[in-house]
Amino acid sequence: MSSRETILQRLRNRTGGELTVPECDFSVLVRDDWSTKERIERFEKMIESVHGEVHHCTEDMWMDRLAELLNTRGARNLLIPKQHEIGQALRDAGRDDLPELLIYDEPIESWQAHLFNEVDASITSTRGGIAETGSLILWPNNDEPRLMSLVPPVHIAVLKASELYTTFHEAMKAQNWAAGMPTNALLISGPSKTADIEQTLAYGVHGPKELIVLIIE
Amino acid sequence: MSETAEHTGHHIDVKEFHPRAQAAIHDPKIRKNFRSAMDGLMSKRKTAFEGWDLETLRDLGANVRLRALANLPDLLEQLEKKLTENGIKVHWAVDGDEACRIVRDICKARDAKTVIKGKSMVSEEMELNHYLEEQGIEALESDLGEYIVQLADETPSHIIMPAIHKNTGEISQLLHDKTGTDLSNDVEYLTASARLQLREKFMNADVGVSGVNFAVAETGTLCLVENEGNGRMTTTVPKCHIAVTGIEKVVSSMEDVSALLALLTRSATGQHITTYFNMISGPRKAEELDGPEEVHLVLVDNGRSSIYQDDELLDTLRCIRCGACMNHCPVYTRVGGHAYGTTYPGPIGKILMPHLIGLDEGRHLPSASSLCGACGEVCPVKIPIPDLLVRLRQESVDGDKLHPAKVRGHGAKRSSMEAMIWKGWAWMHASPGIYRFGTGAASKFRALQPSKAGAWTDYRTAPKLAAKTLHQRMKERGQ
Numbered sequence: 001m002s003s004r005e006t007i008l009q010r011l012r013n014r015t016g017g018e019l020t021v022p023e024c025d026f027s028v029l030v031r032d033d034w035s036t037k038e039r040i041e042r043f044e045k046m047i048e049s050v051h052g053e054v055h056h057c058t059e060d061m062w063m064d065r066l067a068e069l070l071n072t073r074g075a076r077n078l079l080i081p082k083q084h085e086i087g088q089a090l091r092d093a094g095r096d097d098l099p100e101l102l103i104y105d106e107p108i109e110s111w112q113a114h115l116f117n118e119v120d121a122s123i124t125s126t127r128g129g130i131a132e133t134g135s136l137i138l139w140p141n142n143d144e145p146r147l148m149s150l151v152p153p154v155h156i157a158v159l160k161a162s163e164l165y166t167t168f169h170e171a172m173k174a175q176n177w178a179a180g181m182p183t184n185a186l187l188i189s190g191p192s193k194t195a196d197i198e199q200t201l202a203y204g205v206h207g208p209k210e211l212i213v214l215i216i217e
Numbered sequence: 218m219s220e221t222a223e224h225t226g227h228h229i230d231v232k233e234f235h236p237r238a239q240a241a242i243h244d245p246k247i248r249k250n251f252r253s254a255m256d257g258l259m260s261k262r263k264t265a266f267e268g269w270d271l272e273t274l275r276d277l278g279a280n281v282r283l284r285a286l287a288n289l290p291d292l293l294e295q296l297e298k299k300l301t302e303n304g305i306k307v308h309w310a311v312d313g314d315e316a317c318r319i320v321r322d323i324c325k326a327r328d329a330k331t332v333i334k335g336k337s338m339v340s341e342e343m344e345l346n347h348y349l350e351e352q353g354i355e356a357l358e359s360d361l362g363e364y365i366v367q368l369a370d371e372t373p374s375h376i377i378m379p380a381i382h383k384n385t386g387e388i389s390q391l392l393h394d395k396t397g398t399d400l401s402n403d404v405e406y407l408t409a410s411a412r413l414q415l416r417e418k419f420m421n422a423d424v425g426v427s428g429v430n431f432a433v434a435e436t437g438t439l440c441l442v443e444n445e446g447n448g449r450m451t452t453t454v455p456k457c458h459i460a461v462t463g464i465e466k467v468v469s470s471m472e473d474v475s476a477l478l479a480l481l482t483r484s485a486t487g488q489h490i491t492t493y494f495n496m497i498s499g500p501r502k503a504e505e506l507d508g509p510e511e512v513h514l515v516l517v518d519n520g521r522s523s524i525y526q527d528d529e530l531l532d533t534l535r536c537i538r539c540g541a542c543m544n545h546c547p548v549y550t551r552v553g554g555h556a557y558g559t560t561y562p563g564p565i566g567k568i569l570m571p572h573l574i575g576l577d578e579g580r581h582l583p584s585a586s587s588l589c590g591a592c593g594e595v596c597p598v599k600i601p602i603p604d605l606l607v608r609l610r611q612e613s614v615d616g617d618k619l620h621p622a623k624v625r626g627h628g629a630k631r632s633s634m635e636a637m638i639w640k641g642w643a644w645m646h647a648s649p650g651i652y653r654f655g656t657g658a659a660s661k662f663r664a665l666q667p668s669k670a671g672a673w674t675d676y677r678t679a680p681k682l683a684a685k686t687l688h689q690r691m692k693e694r695g696q
Contacts, residue, residue, distance in 0.1 A: 003518075004309040007464065010522040011290040016531070019287035022280040028273040029476060046489060108454075108507040112420055133490040145506040146453045150446055168490075169475040177471045181436045183303075183502060184453070187494035192446035194408060195486075196362035196378060198385045199254055202408035205361055206415065207446025207493070 029169040031132065039131035039164045040215065046134025050190035051203055052211045062214050063090065066156065067097040069212060070121060075099050079115075079122035079152060083143040086125055086158055104145050115147060121154035128163035129213075130171055135189040136213065137171060139182045146184050155208040157188070161217045229372075229558040231574060234581040237556040247382060247553045254381050258544040261487025262595070278480045279599040281473045282535040289525065292434040292467045293516065299437025303499040305512045313343035316517045320345060320426065320459055321352050323513055327457055329354060329423035333415075335451035336360040336443070337428030338376055338538060339461050339517055342560045342573065345426070356426070359415050359447040361408065368395045374554030376561060377485050377540040382553055415447070425451035425509065429462035430537070431477060432514070435470040439514065441495040442481060444488075449495050458497075458509040464516050465525075465534040477537055480597035485539040520572045527623050529608055533568050535598040540565075542592035542602060548585055557582065564592035568605040576613045576626030583609035656686045 001009070034042070044054045055065050070078060077100040081087035090101060102119060124144045127137040136157050140146040149155050165171035168187070172178075177185075192207030203209050241247050266274075285292060297307045310316035316339075324332065332354055334340065346367070349356040358367040362379035366372065369391055373379030380388065385402050392398040398410040427448055431440040439460050441448045452458045468474060482488045501508035524530050543549040543563025554562035559570040559582070567586060571579040583606045592602040612623065613630040622628070645651050659666075663682040670679050685693075 002309070003311045003315060006311055007309055007516075007518045007522055008290050008293065010518075011293075011464075011525055015526045016528045019283075019528075019531075021287045022283050024277060024280045024284055024473075024476075026277065026472060026476060028270055028277055029479065050488075050492070104506060106506065112454075116416055116420060135490055135494075142504045142506055145508075146449070147507045150449050150453070167475075168478065169472065172471050172475060178435055181438050181471075181496060181498040183497070183499040183505065183508060185438075185496040185498070186449075187490065188492065189490045189494075190492050192444070193492055194361045194445045196360070196365065196380055196445075197388050197404045197407060198250075198383075199257060199378075199381075200385070200404040202404050205408050205412055205445045205447070206359070206419075206450055 026169065029167060031166045031170075034131060034166050036161060036164065039166060040161055040217070042131040043129055043134050043164055043215075046132070047190060047211075047213060048134075050134065051193065051201075052134065052190045052213060054213045054215060057214045057216050059216060062158070062216060063093060063095070063098075065214065066123070067095060069156070070099055071097065073121070073154060073210075075120040075154065077102050077118070077120055079104055079119050079148060081124065081144045081148075084125050086123060087143075090123075104148055108145070108147060115151050119152045121156060122148045122152040123156040123158065124149050126157050126159045126163070127175070128165055128171060129159045130165055130168050130187070132167045133187075133189055135168070135187040137175075138186040138188060140184050140186070141182065149186070149188060150207045153204060153208055154210045154212065155188075155191075156212045156214065158214050158216060161215050231558045231570070231578050231582070232580065234556065234558060234585060237558060238552040238585070241552040241556045246384070248551060250382055250384060251550050251553050254375075254378065255544050255550045258487060262484060262541060262544070263487075265483035265487040265489055274476070274480060275597055275599050277476050278537075278597050279535065281468065281476050282537070282598045285468045285473065286465065286525070286531060286534055288469065289465070289467070292469055293464060295434040296432055296437065296467050299434060300514060301437075303437045305437065305439075305499060305514055308513060308515045310515055310517045310519070312519045313517065316343050316461060316515050316519070317345055317348040319515050320461070321349065321354070323457065323459055323511075324349070324352075324354055324424055327423060327511075329457070331418070331422045332356045332424045332426055333418055333422035333451050333455060334358050334360075334363070335425065335427035335441070335448040336363055336379075337426065337461055338373075338560065339428055339463055339519075340426060341373065342519060343461070343517065345461070357415075357418055357422070359418070359451055360443075361411055361445060361447075364411060364415065365391065368392070372555070372560070374562065375540060375543060376538055376565075382555065419450045419454045422455045424457045424459060425453075425455040426459045426461065427451050429460050429466055429514070430481065431474050432462060432467045433469075433471055433474060434467055436498060438471070438496050438498045440474055440478075441497070442478070442491045442493075443495065444492040446493060449493055452495065452497055453508055456509055457511040457513070458500075459513045459515065460497075461515045461517060464518050464521050465536075477598075481537050481539050484541040484595065484597040523625070524572050530572070530605065530623065532600050533572070533605060535600050536565055536569070537598060538565075539597055541595045541597065545591040545595045547587060547589060547591070552585075557585070564602045564606075565600075568600075568602055568609065571609055571613075571624055571626070575629070576609065576624050577629035578626065580613055580626070580630045583607075583613060653686075653688060656688070660684060660686050660689075 079102045191211040194205040308319045346356040365380040374382040430442045500512045549563040567582040
């Protein structure tokens, strides 16, 4: 008998007999409807408490703010999506106050060392955010691959205020995650951190040292 | 199984709990490190649940886990089906040795020389690192705490914070000795050097091995909770990702996950959520530009299906490995994680390890508790840990005639002398005449009472018997 059968058979032929299935009431997870303003405030408070940075922007000026943020950090380049409107807008703008724009359009194998060692910052879209915990929802794809939000030391994420949910429970229900998940989905709540050395917080241990959120209101 | 008879790994005699506990209690550094860390964790947890109806949330957590356990075989089959559809290969292992061999075979098939690891307690249970080393495969831990513990050739002393027993100075010295990092008390600097060292390793590793926090049957999704990003690196950069997990980690839906996640991170470290919540549902698709080409899940039984047989012991399997029970345990806080000598220390270790290693080897574990109940009060899925400790104590001293054996090593601690004393005790208390005679005689000859009563009086003064029994005094008062 295979290990699979051995294990399943032992579980099915339980000596204690059938187990009762309890009811699960998820209403404790549901928050009263927060206004957009409250959601933004809570999101900002939560993500800032874990060292994330939030900038309030509009469709008209987010690029100005981005240029400013990159310049103060002396970023030599910025990794952008190829198809997404964020990437399109940045390329079309042809601004000279932005650093060199890089595109992730070939498999990681061909440029891994460059991504790990030479890329200073990246910008990605989000699939919304979660106010209660100060989290960003990302579903990486071929336009914005998984490592884009992980390897560069600065990750900038664009979040539309209208796509801010109150709780994780609400977000997954609204976006119908039960219907199917992408190969990789993420909640990101702040820059990479560790407290493994005597409980002292340090940022950027493996992932980005900085997480900057541009909220488009 | 003879194939891996040589697979012994680190061998610590779990039975030597008392000398290790004694040594730990007399080590002011250990006491200070654990005390301050546990105090911090307790207060952070409390703050994180402010504004929540915690009892109702814990009820939900318990019900979600109980529902998953009630459907366990069905959920495992559903999980396997969904994962397979998603392109993830599923393997089953009855014990740690088989799980190790599965990992080795996947590595060998890819001609892998180096494995980078994300945090996984099940891999500690399997002693995977030592096994792979014996097979000529380098296995490197990438979680900073695990990396430190591995450099020191130790084992984790806490399931969430593996290097909590070390202070900055010791870690600096260790990194200096093993990796050439400059000596420094600057945690930022030490962390940055580890980042540099490990980035190289991530880029060159052939295989990434991780644990799993929740495996979702409905969508075929493996969820990982972490702060550092090493888990994402481990599961994304190498061409092959192997996840290992216990069979009890399966839940039915993402909705279940939302409840358990709300409880897990707040209970563990007092965080509302961790930096990363990584949900993996498949290997890299043809059009994708990164991610592993192969993803495997190894479902490990290793004693869990035995625990599953008994209605009361089953509750052990609800555990979501948050560590809140150890953070709140007065014994753990004083002796630290290494004193137990087991993969899982603290209260959860005391109720889980006897099943994995047997009550003979783990005889002292259920007794290393004051039964104060703190663990049961904070458990996010309401595991009645104190009741389970009492049950295991009974199991360890029971004769087989009284209760049929449920746990391996049942009755290992039974002594015929003790059994006889308790039998006599019961008989005396059930016979009023004998009882009155016995207590009367004890009061009368109380001067003969010895001042030493074994271990009990090592740290305490023996209580003196009263000059008169309660019965005598009540009689004198005419009642």
